[in-house]
Amino acid sequence: MDVSNRRRRTLTAAVLLAVAALALVGCGGDDKALTAPSVTVHMGEFFYRPADLTVARNSALTVVNDGAVVHTWIVKGAGVGTAGLAPGASIIVDLKGIAPGTYTVFCDQPGHTQSGQTGTLTIT
Numbered sequence: 554m555d556v557s558n559r560r561r562r563t564l565t566a567a568v569l570l571a572v573a574a575l576a577l578v579g580c581g582g583d584d585k586a587l588t589a590p591s592v593t594v595h596m597g598e599f600f601y602r603p604a605d606l607t608v609a610r611n612s613a614l615t616v617v618n619d620g621a622v623v624h625t626w627i628v629k630g631a632g633v634g635t636a637g638l639a640p641g642a643s644i645i646v647d648l649k650g651i652a653p654g655t656y657t658v659f660c661d662q663p664g665h666t667q668s669g670q671t672g673t674l675t676i677t
């Protein structure tokens with residue numbers, strides 16, 4: 554009984570610390586916490602929609618695979634992108650830390666870029 558109570562108190566303290574840490578992260582200008590992205594990229598055979606998009610620095614976006622095969626959305630030279638996304642799957646991509654500029658976006662599945670699955674991402 555004593556042991557489980559102590560464990561519960563420790564757990565509560567850990568949760569409170571985590572909440573405090575999240576609150577701190579939420580206060581910084583460029584360190585704003587991730588909220589649900591307002592931008593969504595759809596992909597399929599063999600396209601991105603929109604192919605070219607512009608987002609604010611340190612934002613995030615949702616990538617959805619509307620296609621019938623695996624696709625990826627990779628920002629060339631930025632070290633950011635999705636792994637292979639199965640048909641119907643979606644994922645949030647964190648663009649935090651990417652320097653402003655225009656980057657090429659591509660799908661690394663064999664033949665997809667050559668079939669036209671490319672685009673650009675501009676960070677402002």
Ligand SMILES: [Cu+2]
Pocket residue numbers: 597599623624625660661662665670
């Ligand atoms: Cu693809």
